[in-house]
Amino acid sequence: xxxxGSPDLSxxxxxxxxxxxxxxxxxxxxxxxxxxxYGGHHHPVWHVWDGDAIAVVCDGQxxxxxxxxxxxxxxxxxxxKATRHLLVTITARVDAVAAGSxxxxxxxxxxxxxxxxxxxxxxAAERWAASSRVLRLVPVGVIAAPGALPQDSHxxxxxxxxxxxxxxxxxxxxxxxxxxxxxxx
Numbered sequence: 001x002x003x004x005g006s007p008d009l010s011x012x013x014x015x016x017x018x019x020x021x022x023x024x025x026x027x028x029x030x031x032x033x034x035x036x037x038y039g040g041h042h043h044p045v046w047h048v049w050d051g052d053a054i055a056v057v058c059d060g061q062x063x064x065x066x067x068x069x070x071x072x073x074x075x076x077x078x079x080x081k082a083t084r085h086l087l088v089t090i091t092a093r094v095d096a097v098a099a100g101s102x103x104x105x106x107x108x109x110x111x112x113x114x115x116x117x118x119x120x121x122x123x124a125a126e127r128w129a130a131s132s133r134v135l136r137l138v139p140v141g142v143i144a145a146p147g148a149l150p151q152d153s154h155x156x157x158x159x160x161x162x163x164x165x166x167x168x169x170x171x172x173x174x175x176x177x178x179x180x181x182x183x184x185x
Contacts, residue, residue: 014142016090023088023146024139027078028054032114035077036137038068048114053136054092055107057115060131068135069096076137089144092137099129107134 016024028034028049036043036056045063047054054076058065068074076092079085097104108125111134118124128134 014145016139016142020088020090020142020145021139024078024090025049025052027080027087031079031081032116033079035079036065036068037075037077038071038073041066046115047137048110050107050110050136053095053138055097055111056135056137057111057128057132058135059133060128062128062132065135068094069133073140074137075143076139086144087146088142090139091141091143093140095136095138097134097136099134103136104129104134107136 028047032046033044034047034054036045043063043065045056045058045065047056049055056065057063058068071094073091073093075089077086077089080087097107108128111128112118112121112124115124120127
């Protein structure tokens with residue numbers, strides 16, 4: 001039985017028309033997070049829009065995307081930045097960008113600029129070339145778009161854990177007074 005949240009790439013996606021391609025580009029430019037699904041796994045990833053594709057840095061010290069290069073296609077979910085509602089789900093072809101190539105040199109500065117909390121911007125490109133991968137996710141088809149979006153929430157059950165929360169409230173020393181006393185009397 002297939003995972004209910006995994007992409008059903010057995011049925012061919014609809015063709016990507018100009019209006020949906022424009023919507024994908026707009027969502028990818030404005031929202032810093034996309035959800036990538038493949039092989040029964042779902043990964044939130046930060047990305048930048050690269051003209052006609054979503055650019056992602058993965059592995060090494062960056063976000064893990066195990067075996068994503070082995071996938072021919074992945075499912076990408078894009079949400080509205082303002083409302084967080086799912087607006088489009090696409091199928092994307094996975095293209096690796098070779099370190100040092102002309103495409104790498106053009107793409108990496110945009111990725112460095114889009115990366116929040118990067119440790120050292122000056123050495124990020126060398127670190128990514130040594131231990132990470134840069135991928136382009138090129139949209140090739142539409143799974144769901146406005147007017148044909150699924151009604152389910154795409155929520156997953158939390159992973160089972162023995163961790164618990166204590167029901168008691170923590171003890172607080174020196175609670176703040178409801179109203180400050182006057183400074184002069």
